[in-house]
Amino acid sequence: MATSREPSVDSIGKEIEADEVRIETSEKEDGLPAPGPSTTKNVGAGDAALEILQDGSAHYEVSEEEDRRVLRKIDFWVMPVVLLVYFLQQLDKSSLSYTSVFGIVQATHLVGSQYSWLTSIVYLAQLVCQPISSYLLVKLPIPKFLFVNVFLWGAVVASTAAAHNFKGLVTTRFFLGVFEASVAPAFITITQMWWRRREQTMRLSMWMAMNGVTGMVGSLLSWGLGHISDRLQPYQVIFLFIGLLTVVVSPIVFFVLPVSPAKAKFLTREEKIIAFERVRANNQGTENKVWKWEHVWELLLDFKTYLWFSLLFLCTVPSGGIGAFGPLIIASFGFDSFNTILFNIPFTFLQVVVTLASAWISTKLKVKWPIIFCLCIPAIGGVAALLTLGRDKHERGKLLASYYVISFFTGLQPMLYAWSAQNTAGHTKKLCTTGIVFVAQCAGNVVGPQLYTTDEKPYYHRGLISNMICWIALSVLTVVTAAYLAFRNKQQEALRRRLGKAGKVVDRSLDSYSERKGNSEGNEGEARNDKAFDDLTDIQNEDFIYVL
Template structure:
């Protein structure tokens, strides 16, 4: 029977369906006997007395509302975060290194210390994200890092700049894990790659429009501020102002979203039932912590993120200086970063689309590594002289495909982890890998190695090769876990193979019926019990 026929027949038998749904809600309310607080989604379902039927039509309606409210805020926050971090590389082009008298590894440390601070903060961030409403958390942390950036304006020594960058790192530490948590909380696994890719694609937008804004700010003539000071102050104040917008409009969760009506909230919850990942609790569970630390997947996510963040940290910090080493002045250097951002944007969204289309992340990550490898080889082998500016720029732009990898690792990890506390701990482990890689990456480059930067580029080349190997191993291990769950389901009298409905568009597959009742949640009993992916035999891992 087709989905359209199923929905039509379902409407015809509405009374029977509502009775069936009420029974499901009652089973949920009586199944909670472990002494833990239950998922907020179950609280809302019990309060309403029933759940609802999800169709392609009402799913699209609610998804549109969610996208229109969340995505503009998330995109703006991530744009500001990336441009605020990038102000250091822009400032280096406008004389910061010479004016402050930075020498040796000092500039490299200004680039990497922000990630060192984030690394140290990740365990605390993981705990806070379980306990604190996400919307309020994002507003407060955005305000504080804006203040930290603005304080870089009068900083005229390495020590003062270092302190400001440390605080910038501390207050930005929660943004990536919070964004992953928001994506897990609001979107089905089928939808997550494109949403994660969209906000991460702000890296490319920063390199495009951030470069243009910086180009304009650099031309301002002032007797009080130097160009790089104007850059720090401008973006710092913009960030502080936007924090108040976040406080007013960013919802904390689907169950507390004021922009959704009660029926829409139930639909938003029903959309996530198929994820088998839960929605929201404010209880910290130490058994989840233990499981996350013992899970081999956690180490794969760490290794994958560490491997991509080494080249990411180095190229982000030294990218403008690499372009300048081709023989361009400061303003052309800024402008030539615009195509770099355009390639980033296309690669990030293209990679997310391809991963959604084939319903696999690992092969797409491996594919994106290949152009980056070619770009590193070009920069290492092409002579750095005036006659080869074109090939050198081409190699630099080809490398810029690598940013499409990071959001795919985010979404791969997010799609394969369940249990509220375990999700936050796994996100923390992932971000520790990212921070560690970003600490190491800039320090593999030094200003004294200009214009070739051979050590940094060689290390980047090695990491892209390692990523291909790690993806192969991760996919093999995910297959082992799926086969383990299949054996568990068989032992419990369930089918070995189940359809992972979270990886399909609503309405793209048939909805089974039995005795006139929709059976679209026949195997979804565990959806809102805050079970980890290990403990939930109905959880299907994705490649």
């Protein structure tokens, strides 16, 4: 691996311990200056990368083979844990919808909107706990914090089997929300930490696609567990099995998931340098354990914050309602419990396909807004069809097809997660932005199920009409957000010129390896990205380029 301004890191002859804060190897041994007061930035004030890169100003050229080798290692060690935990979270949270077709409403004597509140209360708890989770994610090692939460929510789901009325169910669902509040913010932070912006969309979509995988596995699992007839009710068997599964698997998070690239035991010192160089062009940093209030104030004054909040709220109002009432909507077409569970599988399969296909197209086009806009259109059409069609037996095929078309909306949330994550820098600001996004998601998921009630079956007019309005508003706001980000890029370009830098530069964080090595026409030069690991926000760092 050649270097542009420092000796090659190929000459590094030995690894250092992953948890070392200072590099003890001398310049004579490895070609890197030993850290000291004159050459090293304050690690506490900057990024965890400075433990390895020292002052962060030296750039090391990474070959394509080295880039791919380190990426394979990161994918192998980090992604499976992320996918597993998100799968378990969605399985546990969705367990209520599976039990809805196996008589939980009747067995626990739920009336009126009580079933809706069993879904809303999870997100209400997450909303309340989100500020605390954001703070703890800055202060605590993510793997340990996640492990505790995964273990506890598994125990809560298992204990839900003992609930026999609304009071017991709502209590356990509340604590489920408390312990699940950290998952999505932690995973967005992990995605920003380990992968280049070009790679983030697909990785984030992969763990979000576990929603669909959960739907398929959970439906088949519930179908099988629902046949068990013993002293326990079918809904109790489902809660008990799913909860205990999570408890048993949770230690994997503690023992496998690394804290950060600087402390990853599966990477050599040379590979850690490569890992950091890979994400330098992101200008987002990796990790910092210092809470910075200036990042919080900037967040509150940043117009983007309110755009992300609005977009996620409009996205999750429909997903919250359909997520809770999806099986009941299918049942309203005239199917029994077991057929309802089976007919839910194609919907969740389409969810996986749509989510991953959207991410792939977005990565190729290097933009988000056209994909988000286009995903709204089929969902609007599917709802319009459900509102128009009757519920006679001969309409079942059309009703199922219309319901499956709605599944395009499931690609929206991962795209919006990726869009907001890729346009934010500064560790505290990143976590707080994720917190704001997650608060919007929780608020939408609280409201969404309340727009549906079991009394409105089989048409669910109020819920479906409100979903259509949300998707129309979302498509319009997507265009507004893209225009604002284009405006901010113009401002960044003007600022670079005032500072004597190249104004119009290419965003290499969105390029493939071959594109990174080429020259892009119409650009004035290359961004140096010297401040990539200074823990600066996107507004503070003039080299930051916003993703449309």
